[in-house]
Amino acid sequence: MTLMMDDDISKHLQIIESGLEEREDKVWMKENIIKAWLFCHEQRIRFIYGRTMEMPLVLPSGLCKLSLSSCSITDEALAICLGGLTSLRNLKLEYNMALTTLPSEKESLTVSSSVLLNHMLMAEGFTVPLNLVLLYCKEPSVSFEEPANLSSVKCLNFLVCEMESLPRNLKSLSTLESLSIGCCPNIASLPDLPSSLQRIRISDCPVLKKNCQEPDGKSWSKFRTFAGSTSTNTKLASLDLPLEINEKLQAPGNSFFLNHNSTSLSKFAALLEYFAVAWSWHLLQVIFLMACYGTKENCVYCLCHFTAAASCQNLLKKQGYELRQLKDLNELGGSLRVENLENVIGKDEAVESKLYLKSRLKELALEWSSENILHLDVLEGLRPPPQLSKLTIKGYRSDTYPGWLLERSYFENLESFELTNCSLLEGLPPDTELLRNCSRLRINFVPNLKELSNLPAGLTDLSINWCPLVMFITNNELGQHDLRENIIMKADDLTSKLALMWEVDSGKEARRVLWIDYSSLKQLMTLMMDDDISKHLQIIGSGLMEREDKVWMKENIIKAWLFCHEQRIRFIYGRTMEMPLVLPSGLCELSLSSCSITDEALAICLGGLTSLRNLRLEHNMALTTLPSEKVFEHLTKLDSLVVRGCLCLKSLGGLRAAPSLSCFDCWDCPSLELARGAELMPLNLAGDLYIRGCILAADSFINSFFR
Known part of the structure; x- marks a missing residue:
């Protein structure tokens, strides 16, 4: 990598x-x-x-032992390599991740003499395998005396040969699909080629390379005829030619495609990828060609089985990379990700993509990577098909949703909705009916999110990550001055705890946790900014960016963080309106990270989640204790609990009463009191217990801590 x-x-x-x-x-x-x-x-x-030059593994024919481990070798390269190793006794293949199949019984034949090959062809009952390789052939000329017996050959390779010309009757190989010529410096021209040929690859053949160049190359007319075919059986030419020749091959009017009428669809998809990577064609250009020259079945297959690559359109400000390339691809299926939407100049260009007509599409991701003023207009024009099951919006910079996200019955069965890095949105789409079938909701890095209402009733998986302005607090906790000051007083004890945590790894983990919270503090403090807070935030930011670990720097960072944390607690408990976290009772997965939730708000929230299996609480600095035993007793399906980076958490509450908890992770919670060992641990913990970055008393391992 x-x-x-x-x-x-x-x-x-x-x-x-x-x-x-x-x-x-x-x-x-x-x-x-x-x-x-x-x-x-x-x-x-x-x-x-995506390499532009072949690299066959050519080994001496007398090799007896071969071991290939943790290297990259393709199926065909292995087949050709092994085809000539008639003395091989021991073969070891380990950790070769590009291999998908071993050579078949008769998949490849490697010979070093055309005379020998012709004798084999005349033998009764002899059948040539699919791949034929002439390797280290020293004969000045080669001919196929019995071409009819080569009717099964689909792939022909000439490697490291001294011949001066290719067989003149090559055209009679009626089923040949692929021709590869490598390291054959004496070959000067191409013979007539069979009509079945779909791919030709030439490398390290300088004379032939020169003669295939326009306009004076001796073989240019044959090559051009081959590469420029405009018939329905369009073909692929992959030549090691100069850039200017490749540009000509890629010019409009030239079709370089696999013969989809006679080749498996899996190979069809594989060669599309080769186009995209090796020739720097954008994948959407490949899809566009496929729609123009291929069949609908090919199009659907490749988009379903080639999703990771063929579904990504990376918009650039250049011809061939515009949204309108999607206009006529209404058979598009599977998933589609469109990146760099900031390059779209307005709603009209977005509408040209006609996404709403692509009813086969199941998953759609719309992504911006930088700002412009047209985000709302562009998203308005990218109206997706109502049949969509998963929608992701990333990098959106507007505080308003497009009209189609305000239509209550627009989606027929949207099961997953994700907002990522949408910096101006303050809430979810207002109409609960829009997400009525949604079971999975992801809200990541939405710093201005201030409320979480209108949650779908059927939600089973919820993740809230880095939404620092979301503050969950109960009516009972509002305005409780004594409770607030008690929390702040307990935070003073954190100075020594953070200092101890800092010593473990020269501050690496402490810096990481504080940096995550520093980002949240910066956003939260915009609501209550004054000069003191601004000054302390600058101390935290500049201190954490320094690489050296100085005692005075550590102390300054911790003191500044504690000051800002106190302001945060006063602000949360000083609110005038409650905001409980009320979740659907069928929720199974819950993750709360870098948001503000109080002890009582968490207890009330979890109290009704009888189906909850996995719970993650990360970097929630207002938490000081987990809920009571009464709450955990009702969480009968809770299997996994992860608590990380909650610097002010002092107690596990009634966690020991959780009836089915099997895995408990506790990271970077230096305030947590773990001195009583087994008294705090879940009674039925049957799986994993992982404690890291917490402070244990000397007797923590006594009294059957790990029972």
Whole structure:
């Protein structure tokens, strides 16, 4: 991945690395690791098949032992490699992630002499396999004396050969689909090619390369005839030619496509990907060509089985990358992600995509990566099909929803709705009927969200992440001066706890937690900004950005954070209107991260969630205790609890009464009192207990702590 590193790949590699370092075996962790690995693996496969020059594995024919481990070798490369190893006794293949199948019994034949090949062809009952390779052939000329017996050959390779010309009767190979010529410096021209040929690849053949160039190359007319075919059986030419030739091949009017009438659809999709990566064609251009030249069945297949790549349109300010490319692709199915919507100049251009007509589409992601003033107009024009089951909006910069998100019955069966990095929205779409069938709701990085009402009654999975202006508090807690000051007094004790936490790893984990909360504090303090708060926020921000770990810097950061935290607590408890978190009783998954929820608000919220299985509480700085035993007794299905970065949490409350809890993670909660060991732990904890970044008393491991 060092050859193709970008932020997405780096992020997924970090997920894999950090997840594999964890000792506990959690369902959510397993899923995250697998998803991240699959993402990176997809990038690896695209990179391998996107190369512009072949690299066969050519080994001496007398090889007896071969071991290939943790390297990238494709199915065909392995088949060709093994085809000539007649002396091979031991073969070991380990961790080769590009392999999907082993060579078949008669998939490949490798010979080093055309004379030998012709003798084989004349043998009674001999059948040539699908792949034929001439390797290290030293004969100056090659001919096929019995071309009729080559009727089964679909792939023909000439590798590291000294011949001066290709077989003149190559045209008689009636089923040949792929021709590869590599490291054959003496070959100067192309013979007549069979009409069945769909792909030709030439590399490291300087004379032939020169003769295939326009306008004076001796073989240019044949190559041009082949590459420029406009028949229904359009073909693919993949040549190691200069950039200007590739540009000509990609020019309008030239069709480079797989013969979809005689080739499997899986190969059809694979070669589309090759186009997109190796020739830098944008994937949507490939889909556009597929819609023009391919069949509807091909289109549907590729969009269902090639979703990760073929469903992404990365809009650029250049011809061929506009939204109108989607206009006539009404058979589009599966999922579609449209990026860089800031490059769309207005509603009219967005309407040209005609997304609303794509009734086969199941999942849609609309993404902006920078600001402009037209977000609302563009989103208004990107009206999706009512049949959609999943909608994601990312990077949207407007405080108003488009009209179609205000129509109460617009979606027929929208099951998943996600808002990510939508910085100006203050709430969900106002009409509860719009999301009536929604079972999964994700709200990530929506910093101006101030209320969470109109939740779907059938919701089973809810995640609220980094919404610092959402403050859940009960009417009973409003204006309680004594309670508020008691919480602030307890926070003073946090100075020494944070200092101890800082010492463990030179402040690495403490800095991480404080940086996450610093972002929340900056947003929250916009509601109550004064000079003192601004000054303390600057101390936190500049201190956390410094790489060195100085004692005075650590103390200044902690003191500044405590000051801002006190203002936060006073602000939350000083509100004049309650805001309870009322959730549907059928909720199974709940994640609350970097939002403000008080002890009583959490207890009341959890009290009615009898179907809850997984609960995550992260970076919630207003929490000081978990709910009582009475609340946990009713959570009969709760299987997993994760508490992370809640710096002011002092008590696990009645957690020990949770009847079915099997996994408990507690990270970076330095205020938590764990001195009584087994008295605090769930009675039926049967799975994993993971404690990190918490302060344990010397006797914490006494009295059957791990019973």
